[in-house]
Amino acid sequence: SQKIEQNSEALNIQEGKTATLTCNYTNYSPAYLQWYRQDPGRGPVFLLLIRENEKEKRKERLKVTFDTTLKQSLFHITASQPADSATYLCALPGDSNYQLIWGAGTKLIIKP
Amino acid sequence: GAVVSQHPSWVICKSGTSVKIECRSLDFQATTMFWYRQFPKQSLMLMATSNEGSKATYEQGVEKDKFLINHASLTLSTLTVTSAHPEDSSFYICSASDGGGAFFGQGTRLTVV
Numbered sequence: 001s002q003k004i005e006q007n008s009e010a011l012n013i014q015e016g017k018t019a020t021l022t023c024n025y026t027n028y029s030p031a032y033l034q035w036y037r038q039d040p041g042r043g044p045v046f047l048l049l050i051r052e053n054e055k056e057k058r059k060e061r062l063k064v065t066f067d068t069t070l071k072q073s074l075f076h077i078t079a080s081q082p083a084d085s086a087t088y089l090c091a092l093p094g095d096s097n098y099q100l101i102w103g104a105g106t107k108l109i110i111k112p
Numbered sequence: 113g114a115v116v117s118q119h120p121s122w123v124i125c126k127s128g129t130s131v132k133i134e135c136r137s138l139d140f141q142a143t144t145m146f147w148y149r150q151f152p153k154q155s156l157m158l159m160a161t162s163n164e165g166s167k168a169t170y171e172q173g174v175e176k177d178k179f180l181i182n183h184a185s186l187t188l189s190t191l192t193v194t195s196a197h198p199e200d201s202s203f204y205i206c207s208a209s210d211g212g213g214a215f216f217g218q219g220t221r222l223t224v225v
Binding site: 004008041042043044045046089094099100102103104105 | 116118121122146153154155156157158161203205207214215216217218219221
Protein backbone atom coordinates (compact mmCIF):
# COMPACT_ATOMS: atom_id res chain seq x y z
CA SER A 1 0.00 0.00 0.00
CA GLN A 2 0.98 3.62 -0.43
CA LYS A 3 3.11 4.98 2.36
CA ILE A 4 4.43 8.44 3.17
CA GLU A 5 7.23 8.97 5.66
CA GLN A 6 8.32 12.15 7.34
CA ASN A 7 10.82 12.42 10.14
CA SER A 8 8.77 12.15 13.31
CA GLU A 9 11.43 13.76 15.45
CA ALA A 10 11.31 17.52 15.87
CA LEU A 11 13.87 19.49 13.91
CA ASN A 12 15.65 22.25 15.82
CA ILE A 13 17.27 24.94 13.70
CA GLN A 14 19.03 28.15 14.64
CA GLU A 15 17.41 31.31 13.38
CA GLY A 16 18.87 32.44 10.08
CA LYS A 17 19.92 28.97 9.00
CA THR A 18 18.28 26.84 6.33
CA ALA A 19 15.82 24.21 7.51
CA THR A 20 15.41 21.10 5.37
CA LEU A 21 12.56 18.65 5.82
CA THR A 22 12.20 15.32 4.05
CA CYS A 23 9.22 13.47 2.66
CA ASN A 24 9.70 9.93 1.35
CA TYR A 25 7.05 7.78 -0.26
CA THR A 26 6.79 4.17 -1.38
CA ASN A 27 4.53 2.10 -3.62
CA TYR A 28 3.45 5.22 -5.38
CA SER A 29 4.02 7.34 -8.48
CA PRO A 30 2.21 10.59 -7.70
CA ALA A 31 1.53 13.18 -10.35
CA TYR A 32 2.26 15.89 -7.80
CA LEU A 33 3.16 16.47 -4.18
CA GLN A 34 2.05 19.20 -1.81
CA TRP A 35 3.49 20.77 1.30
CA TYR A 36 1.36 22.26 4.06
CA ARG A 37 2.01 24.10 7.27
CA GLN A 38 0.00 23.32 10.39
CA ASP A 39 0.06 25.35 13.56
CA PRO A 40 -1.15 23.80 16.84
CA GLY A 41 -4.92 23.48 16.97
CA ARG A 42 -5.34 24.74 13.40
CA GLY A 43 -6.07 23.20 10.05
CA PRO A 44 -3.35 22.78 7.43
CA VAL A 45 -2.46 25.73 5.23
CA PHE A 46 -1.33 25.06 1.67
CA LEU A 47 2.22 26.18 0.86
CA LEU A 48 3.47 24.69 -2.39
CA LEU A 49 2.59 22.11 -5.03
CA ILE A 50 5.23 20.52 -7.22
CA ARG A 51 4.43 18.32 -10.21
CA GLU A 52 6.26 15.18 -11.26
CA ASN A 53 7.87 16.92 -14.23
CA GLU A 54 9.22 19.73 -12.04
CA LYS A 55 12.53 19.30 -10.27
CA GLU A 56 12.27 22.38 -8.11
CA LYS A 57 9.75 25.01 -7.08
CA ARG A 58 10.35 28.23 -5.17
CA LYS A 59 8.14 30.66 -3.30
CA GLU A 60 9.83 33.47 -1.40
CA ARG A 61 12.03 31.73 1.22
CA LEU A 62 10.60 28.30 0.45
CA LYS A 63 12.05 25.77 -1.96
CA VAL A 64 10.73 22.31 -2.75
CA THR A 65 12.44 19.61 -4.76
CA PHE A 66 10.87 16.46 -6.15
CA ASP A 67 12.98 13.44 -7.07
CA THR A 68 10.73 10.79 -8.58
CA THR A 69 13.65 8.36 -8.86
CA LEU A 70 14.44 8.55 -5.16
CA LYS A 71 10.74 8.95 -4.36
CA GLN A 72 11.57 11.88 -2.20
CA SER A 73 10.72 15.54 -1.76
CA LEU A 74 12.80 18.02 0.17
CA PHE A 75 11.32 21.17 1.67
CA HIS A 76 13.74 24.02 2.43
CA ILE A 77 13.18 27.22 4.38
CA THR A 78 16.05 29.66 3.96
CA ALA A 79 16.86 32.44 6.43
CA SER A 80 14.59 30.72 8.93
CA GLN A 81 12.70 32.75 11.51
CA PRO A 82 11.04 31.78 14.81
CA ALA A 83 7.70 32.46 13.11
CA ASP A 84 8.45 29.54 10.79
CA SER A 85 8.11 27.18 13.75
CA ALA A 86 5.24 24.81 12.96
CA THR A 87 4.54 21.29 11.79
CA TYR A 88 5.07 20.77 8.08
CA LEU A 89 3.10 18.09 6.28
CA CYS A 90 3.57 16.59 2.87
CA ALA A 91 0.59 15.21 1.03
CA LEU A 92 0.10 13.21 -2.15
CA PRO A 93 -3.04 12.76 -4.23
CA GLY A 94 -5.29 9.88 -3.33
CA ASP A 95 -7.53 7.77 -5.49
CA SER A 96 -10.35 10.28 -5.89
CA ASN A 97 -10.28 13.89 -6.99
CA TYR A 98 -8.65 16.14 -4.39
CA GLN A 99 -8.39 13.37 -1.84
CA LEU A 100 -5.00 13.62 -0.20
CA ILE A 101 -2.83 11.10 1.58
CA TRP A 102 -0.86 12.72 4.36
CA GLY A 103 2.46 12.23 6.04
CA ALA A 104 2.50 12.53 9.83
CA GLY A 105 4.38 15.80 9.62
CA THR A 106 7.67 17.08 11.01
CA LYS A 107 7.71 19.63 13.78
CA LEU A 108 10.14 22.45 13.04
CA ILE A 109 11.45 24.63 15.86
CA ILE A 110 13.42 27.73 14.97
CA LYS A 111 15.44 28.98 17.91
CA PRO A 112 16.23 32.70 18.17
CA GLY B 113 -8.39 33.21 -1.63
CA ALA B 114 -11.05 30.65 -0.89
CA VAL B 115 -12.13 30.56 2.73
CA VAL B 116 -13.52 27.60 4.62
CA SER B 117 -15.02 28.29 8.02
CA GLN B 118 -15.38 25.51 10.55
CA HIS B 119 -17.41 25.87 13.72
CA PRO B 120 -16.97 25.42 16.60
CA SER B 121 -13.21 25.61 16.96
CA TRP B 122 -13.42 23.60 20.16
CA VAL B 123 -16.11 21.78 22.08
CA ILE B 124 -16.30 19.78 25.28
CA CYS B 125 -19.20 17.41 25.69
CA LYS B 126 -20.35 14.71 28.04
CA SER B 127 -20.06 11.07 27.12
CA GLY B 128 -23.20 9.84 25.41
CA THR B 129 -24.21 13.16 23.90
CA SER B 130 -24.03 14.20 20.26
CA VAL B 131 -21.97 17.00 18.78
CA LYS B 132 -22.43 18.76 15.45
CA ILE B 133 -19.56 20.39 13.59
CA GLU B 134 -20.23 22.76 10.70
CA CYS B 135 -18.08 23.42 7.69
CA ARG B 136 -18.90 26.32 5.40
CA SER B 137 -17.31 27.53 2.20
CA LEU B 138 -17.67 31.29 2.42
CA ASP B 139 -16.83 32.52 -1.06
CA PHE B 140 -17.16 29.51 -3.34
CA GLN B 141 -19.43 26.58 -3.99
CA ALA B 142 -18.04 23.37 -2.61
CA THR B 143 -19.12 20.45 -4.75
CA THR B 144 -17.08 18.08 -2.61
CA MET B 145 -16.25 18.19 1.07
CA PHE B 146 -13.88 15.98 2.99
CA TRP B 147 -13.82 15.25 6.71
CA TYR B 148 -10.56 14.34 8.40
CA ARG B 149 -9.59 13.27 11.87
CA GLN B 150 -6.21 13.85 13.42
CA PHE B 151 -4.77 12.40 16.60
CA PRO B 152 -1.79 14.07 18.28
CA LYS B 153 1.43 13.71 16.32
CA GLN B 154 -0.30 11.67 13.64
CA SER B 155 -1.27 12.40 10.10
CA LEU B 156 -4.70 13.46 9.01
CA MET B 157 -6.90 10.47 8.33
CA LEU B 158 -9.71 10.82 5.84
CA MET B 159 -13.02 9.82 7.35
CA ALA B 160 -15.44 10.47 4.53
CA THR B 161 -16.03 12.29 1.27
CA SER B 162 -19.33 13.96 0.54
CA ASN B 163 -20.76 15.42 -2.63
CA GLU B 164 -23.58 17.92 -2.45
CA GLY B 165 -26.95 16.25 -2.45
CA SER B 166 -25.73 12.68 -2.18
CA LYS B 167 -24.73 10.31 0.58
CA ALA B 168 -21.23 10.47 1.95
CA THR B 169 -18.64 7.85 1.09
CA TYR B 170 -16.98 6.59 4.25
CA GLU B 171 -13.49 5.23 4.51
CA GLN B 172 -12.96 1.72 5.77
CA GLY B 173 -13.28 1.47 9.51
CA VAL B 174 -15.33 4.66 9.92
CA GLU B 175 -18.79 4.01 11.36
CA LYS B 176 -21.33 5.82 9.24
CA ASP B 177 -23.99 5.58 11.94
CA LYS B 178 -21.70 7.21 14.44
CA PHE B 179 -20.32 9.94 12.24
CA LEU B 180 -23.28 11.40 10.39
CA ILE B 181 -22.41 13.64 7.48
CA ASN B 182 -24.86 15.93 5.76
CA HIS B 183 -23.92 17.98 2.69
CA ALA B 184 -27.26 19.60 2.01
CA SER B 185 -26.03 22.64 0.13
CA LEU B 186 -23.06 23.76 -1.90
CA THR B 187 -21.75 25.83 0.99
CA LEU B 188 -22.44 23.73 4.06
CA SER B 189 -21.53 20.30 5.31
CA THR B 190 -22.03 19.03 8.83
CA LEU B 191 -20.45 16.21 10.79
CA THR B 192 -22.39 14.91 13.76
CA VAL B 193 -20.61 12.69 16.24
CA THR B 194 -23.41 10.69 17.82
CA SER B 195 -23.27 9.17 21.29
CA ALA B 196 -19.77 10.48 21.74
CA HIS B 197 -17.28 8.61 23.87
CA PRO B 198 -13.88 9.67 25.23
CA GLU B 199 -12.13 7.75 22.44
CA ASP B 200 -13.83 10.08 19.95
CA SER B 201 -11.83 12.95 21.38
CA SER B 202 -9.74 14.23 18.51
CA PHE B 203 -9.14 17.09 16.11
CA TYR B 204 -11.61 17.12 13.24
CA ILE B 205 -10.86 19.06 10.06
CA CYS B 206 -13.00 19.66 7.01
CA SER B 207 -11.81 20.43 3.52
CA ALA B 208 -13.86 21.86 0.69
CA SER B 209 -13.29 21.74 -3.04
CA ASP B 210 -14.90 23.52 -5.96
CA GLY B 211 -13.10 21.30 -8.41
CA GLY B 212 -10.21 23.72 -8.63
CA GLY B 213 -8.44 22.91 -5.38
CA ALA B 214 -9.04 21.92 -1.79
CA PHE B 215 -9.15 24.37 1.12
CA PHE B 216 -9.18 23.55 4.79
CA GLY B 217 -11.17 24.72 7.74
CA GLN B 218 -9.42 25.68 10.93
CA GLY B 219 -10.41 22.45 12.65
CA THR B 220 -12.47 21.53 15.69
CA ARG B 221 -10.98 20.15 18.87
CA LEU B 222 -13.49 17.72 20.39
CA THR B 223 -13.04 16.59 23.97
CA VAL B 224 -15.47 14.04 25.36
CA VAL B 225 -15.50 13.77 29.13
